[in-house]
Amino acid sequence: MKRFYLVGFLVLMAFDTLAQLSFKKAGDAALPLEFSPSWLWRVFAQPWIYGALIGYIGAFFTWMHLLRRAPVGPAFAASHLEIISVLVLSHYLFQENIGMPQMLGCVFIVAGIACLALSEAQDHGATEAVDTPADGTAGANAAAR
């Protein structure tokens, strides 16, 4: 269960990050922005937009897979982990400035996700102690709720 969440959210973060960075690259490459077919043509004529597409599709399937077991409230909160990777990479790739609020925000996000992980571990441990069904599925389902 622990591995399911760890791998799931890291894969989700990777796809989301790929999508966001690709969108930025594709947008930059297609400048100047104009509402015309020629702008759309410029967007779809270069490779980055397909990175964004792969990122979106991958994130969608990963998210649906995670939601099969994870409760939507905490999972939606945890899916914001991508903000950290996008901030860090945008600093290195696009020389974007990361100010004090961004760093502080990242600390809050990490602290929040640590609380969610801790809550999940506590919950899982408690359920296992109370009932240990033969196939383990009932316990896992209860822990997921």
Add this chain to the structure above:
Amino acid sequence: MGADISPLVISLWLINVLVDSGGQLAFKAAATQTPSTATGMDHWRFMLARPWIWIGGACYVIEFVAWLAFLSLVPLSDGVLLGSINIVAIMVAGRILFKEKLAPMRVMGIVLVSIGVAVVGLKG
């Protein structure tokens, strides 16, 4: 959101919270409707045949338009603040519709992430 809160801005904000939450809840419904015996491609095939997944997709399309319109009226940092409110809205909706447990540690985690997202949006 400063002094320029108009009924249009508030309406777009409310639409965004509603369709974002609605979309996530529809996806959750689609993901959990599948029988546990369905795995791999069968699982996806079953899921794509459910209306919930298409309702979720439709919510996303509406959200895309509402978000664009909202961002054209308010600064991006205010928009990011909105994203943090959606997290709390989805937590509450998950509790009501899917009977998700709200243990203190879990609520604290969700609130901390929401604050984090809001703070990231502040101007440096």
